[in-house]
Amino acid sequence: MIRADGAGQTGADTPAAVTMRGITKRFPGVVALEHVTLEVERGELHAICGENGAGKSTLMKILSGVYQPDEGTLEIDGLPTRFANTRAAERAGIAIIHQELALVEDLPVAANVFLGRERRGRLGLVDDAGMAAECRALLESLECQVTPQTRTGSLRVGDQQLVEIAKALSLDARIVVMDEPTSALTEAESARLERTIARLRSRGTTILYISHKMDEVFRLADRITVLRDGRHVRTVRRADTTPQEVTGWMVGRDIAGHAFHEPRRRGPKLLEIRNLSLPWPEHPRGYRLQDVSLDLHAGEILGVAGLMGAGRTELLETIFGAVEPTWTGTILVAGKPVRFAHPREACAARIAMVTEDRKRLGLFPDLDVAGNVSLCSLAEALQGGLVSRAREEALVAGPLRDTGVKTPGPHASIMGLSGGNQQKCIIGRWLLTKPEILLLDDPTRGIDVGAKAELYTLIDRLCRAGLGVILTSSELPELLTLADRIVVLAEGRLTAEFARGDATEAKIMAAAMG
Numbered sequence: 001m002i003r004a005d006g007a008g009q010t011g012a013d014t015p016a017a018v019t020m021r022g023i024t025k026r027f028p029g030v031v032a033l034e035h036v037t038l039e040v041e042r043g044e045l046h047a048i049c050g051e052n053g054a055g056k057s058t059l060m061k062i063l064s065g066v067y068q069p070d071e072g073t074l075e076i077d078g079l080p081t082r083f084a085n086t087r088a089a090e091r092a093g094i095a096i097i098h099q100e101l102a103l104v105e106d107l108p109v110a111a112n113v114f115l116g117r118e119r120r121g122r123l124g125l126v127d128d129a130g131m132a133a134e135c136r137a138l139l140e141s142l143e144c145q146v147t148p149q150t151r152t153g154s155l156r157v158g159d160q161q162l163v164e165i166a167k168a169l170s171l172d173a174r175i176v177v178m179d180e181p182t183s184a185l186t187e188a189e190s191a192r193l194e195r196t197i198a199r200l201r202s203r204g205t206t207i208l209y210i211s212h213k214m215d216e217v218f219r220l221a222d223r224i225t226v227l228r229d230g231r232h233v234r235t236v237r238r239a240d241t242t243p244q245e246v247t248g249w250m251v252g253r254d255i256a257g258h259a260f261h262e263p264r265r266r267g268p269k270l271l272e273i274r275n276l277s278l279p280w281p282e283h284p285r286g287y288r289l290q291d292v293s294l295d296l297h298a299g300e301i302l303g304v305a306g307l308m309g310a311g312r313t314e315l316l317e318t319i320f321g322a323v324e325p326t327w328t329g330t331i332l333v334a335g336k337p338v339r340f341a342h343p344r345e346a347c348a349a350r351i352a353m354v355t356e357d358r359k360r361l362g363l364f365p366d367l368d369v370a371g372n373v374s375l376c377s378l379a380e381a382l383q384g385g386l387v388s389r390a391r392e393e394a395l396v397a398g399p400l401r402d403t404g405v406k407t408p409g410p411h412a413s414i415m416g417l418s419g420g421n422q423q424k425c426i427i428g429r430w431l432l433t434k435p436e437i438l439l440l441d442d443p444t445r446g447i448d449v450g451a452k453a454e455l456y457t458l459i460d461r462l463c464r465a466g467l468g469v470i471l472t473s474s475e476l477p478e479l480l481t482l483a484d485r486i487v488v489l490a491e492g493r494l495t496a497e498f499a500r501g502d503a504t505e506a507k508i509m510a511a512a513m514g
Contacts, residue, residue: 015077016041016077017040017044017175018038018208019074019075019078020036020038020074020075021037022037023035025070030416033069033230036227036232038225040206045197045201046208046221046225047209047224048208048209049212049224049246049249050227051250051251051449053229054228055229057099057210060096063094063208065085066096076094093173094175094176095168095171096176098179101164103152105151106151108149108150108152110128110134110149113167114131134170135170138166142166142192143192143195144192146162156309161181162189169196173205174204177208178209180210187474187475187509190216197220209221212449214246217246224236224241224246251450264299267298267468269295270296271332271470272295272335273332274329276289277291277328278311278314278318278326278327278492279326287492288314289311289314289315290493291493291494292311294487296470297468298467300468300484302471303479303483303487304471305512307490307513312441313472315472319351319353319439320343320346320351320439321345325339350436350437351435351437351438351439353439354440356442358422363414364414369405369407369411369413369417370411371392372425373425374429375429377429377433397410400425400428423443424451424455427455437467438467440469443459443473444478471483476509488511488512
């Protein structure tokens with residue numbers, strides 16, 4: 001039969017793979033989900049879309065046993081089910097790839113992939129060789145070059161994401177939940193994942209796919225479900241809607257395209273880099289950066305493009321003094337040579353950096369919103385050697401207002417905010433230091449389309465106020481939207497530079513491939 005919501009054809013005696021009816025989930029002070037109903041057919045790739053805080057991840061965590069619903073029912077293959085924990089969901093053939101990585105950094109990759117499900121030999125001993133061989137095969141299926149013996153904490157975020165995906169695939173699940181699986185991946189790595197998804201679907205695997213990237217959703221999904229403010233908005237066939245329409249349902253309003261056509265006024269040179277090289281002794285290549293030269297002016301956004309491992313993050317970390325000062329070459333700030341041994345020296349020189357890994361390197365979960373924003377300017381909130389609540393509130397009021405942070409108050413939990421609002425808090429923290437140079441390392445990773453549009457506007461406004469901005473991004477349309485110039489790195493070398501009017505995705509990718 002054909003259901004009224006436009007689902008694919010299925011036999012009357014063939015139950016859906018997943019049926020969730022009237023799901024409600026409450027947390028202290030907030031209703032995360034309210035009477036949500038979702039039906040997913042067997043073998044379907046079903047996209048779940050919505051802004052951060054819409055309830056997407058909470059709904060999937062109920063499906064995978066992380067949470068239990070306060071109200072509502074769950075059926076798997078037509079059978080009523082209630083998972084007490086994730087292990088019970090795994091036994092039922094459900095695997096989830098979380099957006100927030102859940103890896104033990106001090107363990108090797110293979111140990112993380114099989115954590116809690118270690119393979120054992122005849123004598124009951126852990127079969128390290130067997131796990132390594134199976135892990136290697138999984139990583140090869142993802143076309144990932146990481147070895148099973150590599151310490152997980154030494155990997156970049158993108159490679160850690162692939163390890164998380166390999167971990168889920170090792171369960172051989174028949175229902176796979178992917179929560180923003182490409183948020184930290186380059187376009188090439190995302191293409192590899194899509195080939196893996198195609199292989200899973202050819203085996204009949206059902207996939208629930210959460211993504212903010214409309215191009216992915218409309219390339220992969222059979223049907224799309226939209227959530228907003230914890231409620232189900234609608235479910236439609238992909239062919240019966242458009243990205244603009246889905247975006248409107250997600251945010252409850254139209255999101256205008258951002259082009260920033262009005263030219264920015266280019267000011268004096270703030271930063272100059274000449275022949276910058278950063279060694280990498282333990283790698284066969286021998287360097288992370290090699291002979292990189294570029295400059296940055298006030299009032300402009302310089303985009304940095306490149307594939308994973310090209311050296312984008314390392315470039316920003318070197319400028320910011322966040323790597324061992326073993327580099328060679330010249331860095332000039334306001335015409336004066338500098339060699340920062342610590343980020344505090346870069347801060348003193350009016351440089352700020354927003355890191356790519358918000359959870360691990362940007363947020364302090366034990367501090368509230370005000371504590372996270374005031375952290376780098378804490379001396380201004382002191383009274384008698386102690387933090388004055390009133391002074392701290394006055395200090396952070398401006399950044400919270402100027403960046404448009406949506407929060408119940410300055411002393412709300414930072415972890416209770418959406419990803420976009422967390423990122424605005426981090427930007428607000430650095431704006432308090434009154435920087436002249438702002439380094440943004442993939443600042444919209446894992447942020448929904450509405451928050452992304454707001455951040456674009458904020459970055460443009462800061463630039464027009466006179467800041468010089470260096471922006472890296474794993475999304476080429478983002479660089480083409482925001483940047484005045486784009487430089488391209490390939491394996492640590494600068495291979496091209498494009499003016500805004502000359503840059504295209506094809507040209508950038510050709511240069512990124514070296």
